[in-house]
Amino acid sequence: MGKILGHFIMPHPPILVSEVGKGEELDASLTIDACFNVAKEISELKPETIIIITPHGPMFRDAIALTDSNHISGDFGNFNSPDVEFDITIDLNLTESIKNYAHGMGVPTIAINEDIAGRYNISHELDHGAMVPLYFVNKEYSNYKLVHITYGLLSETDLYKFGISIKQAVELSNTNVVVIASGDLSHKLNDKAPYGYSPEGKVFDEKILELLKSGDVMGVFDMDKDMIESAGECGLRSFDILLGTMEGRKISGEILSYEGPFGIGYGVMRFNADEMDDKNYLEKIIDKRKNTMKKIRDNEDKYVKLARETLEHHVKTGETIAMPGYVTEDMLSEQRGVFVSLKKDGELRGCIGTIFPAYENTAEEIIRNAIEAGERDPRFSPVEEEELDDIIYSVDVLMPPEEASRETLDPKKYGVIVRSGRKTGLLLPDLSGVDTATEQIDIALKKAGINPLENYKIERFEVIRHK
Structure with missing residues (x-):
């Protein structure tokens, strides 16, 4: 019987990679230290497979994408560092099992191989949303296969269901894994931010970290949607899936670091989800969605x-x-x-x-x-x-x-x-x-x-x- 040994959140700015940052990465030293700490912990856990959820792979409006080739490779050539390269074996058995469980829960997925990538005119290379966290992991540990997932623009309910599908597939496999949710927080923290400043940026970052730390699943799904949109984040959908992988468990999070030196929020977290919990969050999330839509219809x-x-x-x-x-x-x-x-x-x-x-x-x-x-x-x-x-x-x-x-x-x-x-x-x-x-x-x-x-x-x- 397989097990999820660890759940982590890691950011993905390429500037954290020393070969890319060339000294500028030192402005985010807290984040770098925390990423190395996560890498050391993963090395001690010795997972056979790492499951990574990224916003920057092949993105679809109506499906979650899973890499379905024997290998996936990539480098930081787009960031002037082509010598930092990756070539990782994909865990095809676990990937296929996750797809099957997702299908059973009604969550649409698409398997991405070279033929499919060519048909949709999309990249089949490893994206920076995966490479940045794995850069740190590889400094400490390299004996793993990968499940590479790009979230789709689906409902939060479907994303949470997909997380449950991951959990089910792992538990009925013979594979021990860790799950990394790759995602930056607000991209609008100050005037240095690439997308301009929004006062909601700081509000979002503080709120999401507080909710994740306390394991408040429903609080995450109750966050104000206008505030989320104004904050300009890219990690929330990754976190929705990550929370689904902890369904049936009592959740608590530890913030290993948080900073925003370039106007973008970087959060590094680990989660404890060892203790069983009889709460059915999926049912509550579905009911919440129905009640929200009913309120909207009643007030139009x-x-x-x-x-x-x-x-x-x-x-x-x-x-x-x-x-x-x-x-x-x-x-x-x-x-x-x-x-x-x-x-x-x-x-x-x-x-x-x-x-x-x-x-x-x-x-x-x-x-x-x-x-x-x-x-x-x-x-x-x-x-x-x-x-x-x-x-x-x-x-x-x-x-x-x-x-x-x-x-x-x-x-x-x-x-x-x-x-x-x-x-x-x-x-x-x-x-x-x-x-x-x-x-x-x-x-x-x-x-x-x-x-x-x-x-x-x-x-x-x-x-x-x-x-």
Whole structure:
């Protein structure tokens, strides 16, 4: 019978690698020391296999990716250090078993080998999210096989289920393993951060570390989603899976180090999960998700309700909904441009709209754009019926645009339209990660296919946002 001997969280900034950092890594000496301590502990545990969960391998919206080749190799050539190389044997038996258990729990996975990687035009090399933690491990221990997992953009419930699948597969194998969840914390801790500063960055880091230390699984899943998005993290989904691997155990975490010298939070943790626990967190997570969606549905206004019921009806029947009786007189008498946005598990699932009204009234505009957003946004596959319960809607009703200059823009208050000849690009206001007028214009220009050196006009507009 196999066993998970240890559970760890490790960050993955390449600058920690001395051959990459070339002295700059010393600014993160606390993190480096903690990573070496984890490596020494793993060496003492002597696992036959290391399971690593990374955000930076082949990423899919609708599946978790597992490497399914005999070997996986990589180097830090992208960080000017090609001589730091890896070539690791994949534990194919355990990988296959994890996939099978995940399938049994209804969690979609995809096996990545060279053929599949070529088909999707993705890399089949080891990513830095795995290489940085393994760099430290390899300094102390090298006699192991690897299970290489890249989380997908799935629901937190599915990620937790996948963690349970890992646990089940290991326990019914003859393999002793350690699990490493690779992930950085907020990327927006201060003005040095690569994605700008957000006050939510520090709040997120302190909160997630506190919850993980106390083993508060439900607290992790109850964290405010807007705060998480504003913090700009990349580790939470790895942690969701890691927590699933400890289902049925009493969890406590030890913070070995935390610092943010480059504006990004780096946390190193080990967990104790030796003692059995009769709590069924999976059941609670599923109930929480159902209750959250019920609250959202119970509190949606008529604009959002119309968008949701339109798409649900069209997906199920292929027909356009008849105008519901709850639609207000304003919705029937006004003509406005409308954008309908769909989100699933915190990620955009579709967004289509009209700058100027194209239909008889605002209600009709919502109906048409809800169908377009759900079924004809070229960036996404059409929404399927089994997804409908998980989608959150918002409707932006556009006010008439007015001429503007870069200086008069405010990305929190105004959306922006850029025009050059027949090319037009629009960006809605108050979008996460868009904090300056320059960012707003750059994104709108890119959407329109307008070269920034071209002559273009700028307009701004306000919206009434229904969420």
